[in-house]
Amino acid sequence: MCGIIGIVGQEKAIDRIYPGLLALQHRGQDAAGAVTFEHGFQLKKGNGLVLNVFNPKNIERLTGNIGIGHVRYPTVGAGSAEDAQPFIITAPYGIALAHNGNLVNFFDLKKTLIENDLRYLNSNCDAEVMLNLLSVELNKMNPKRLTPEKVFTALGKVYKRLIGSYAVVSIIANRGFLAFRDKNGIKPLVFGRNGSTYCFASESVALDLLGYNEMRDVKPGEAVFIDADNNCHIKQIQKGKGAACIFEYVYFARPDSIIDGIGVYESRLRLGEELGKECSKRGLKPDVVMPIPDTARGAAQMVAEVLGTKHREGLIKNRYIHRTFIMPTQSERIEAVRLKLNPIRSEIAGKKVLLVDDSIVRGNTSREIISLIRSVGAREVYYALYSPPLRFPCVYGIDMQTRGEFVARDKTVEQIKESIDADALVYQTIKGLVKGVGEGARGFCTACFTGSYPTEIPPLLLERIEADRMLAKVSDS
């Protein structure tokens, strides 16, 4: 998962890109970057948090009223500084591009670009592949008269070659700004207008912060081109089935964001309501319901409401330790759990505690938290998840595909309960998940829970993931 932002028509675009990237920091803490355009491209990118990569001196040189920015969690790329985004190409036109997602045919595309189009690729990042494909297709147009229709025609040819998820922002030097989203809309992309300036971002929270209104999502398969005179052109490039990543609502997105018309906070409340019903069916009678902070807060409140019991904070989070799930190695993750949560003994001792969490990926975090709760005198510890068991790799850009083991991959719910040492374990159902997020609103990708992928999957990809998974398992052990 990554975060992207694009600003058009603002006097100094970086003045908005920088705070926008801070608002999107939760989507990736591995690298950050931005490029602006004025007579030429000015680029700054590097590994680390937004606050570490940018400083007043390098921000000063990012001039121009058009720009794009990116925060990264590594997917296809190995995580080196060369893989940080945005990427730039100088001919034809000069194009800069940043994306969120993952091309499942990345390796095939890279090979074709090198062998057939004689392109030299400098990174292992699929954004560079996309940038070169766009450049190849735009090169076939008349460079002197690049109309919006020609941009969309070139883009149509690019779409035909891409398989996977992508939400993209790009600058075509002196010609305009281009944003587009894959035909299934797997990754989010929203845009807004304020007077004659536009802002595009992965989540609406960035637009809220920057004062953009008249907001709407870039629809699945849609492209938006803002020309050099600030006119906005929109075209449906491809039609798909509509398969927005449901995990955005479960975990990734900030609760104050609205994605594809669905408020993330409201969806988490509804997920809690559905989970509460599951807990009730199972006859759970806790003395107190507690969230695993921060993501599960809304859901835990609703679980308590449905069960008619108390809702309390029992774990206090050190806000200066980053989200554990998106830390790159297993050893760092385990360390982070101990560092980041501390129990409130008075709320826990002698009680039957129901902990509510968003999901279990590997089980290590859950086991440690349960052990922590027991260590301060809980009588019984129940664990409830407002998403179903994660069993299948995500091939669309989420760090669940190679780095370690899903605890639910080859275990029953009873076995998982044993392995995390809970007195009871309750999962959300698939039906409850879709209903909770917003049944009927549109289609969702639920592949990591169901194994049903919304795109074609090259047969070798799953084998490659399996091999990487085994390697990760060995290196974690």
Ligand code: SF4
């Ligand atoms: S597989 Fe899961 S995490 Fe990946 S895009 Fe689909 S719902 Fe999201």
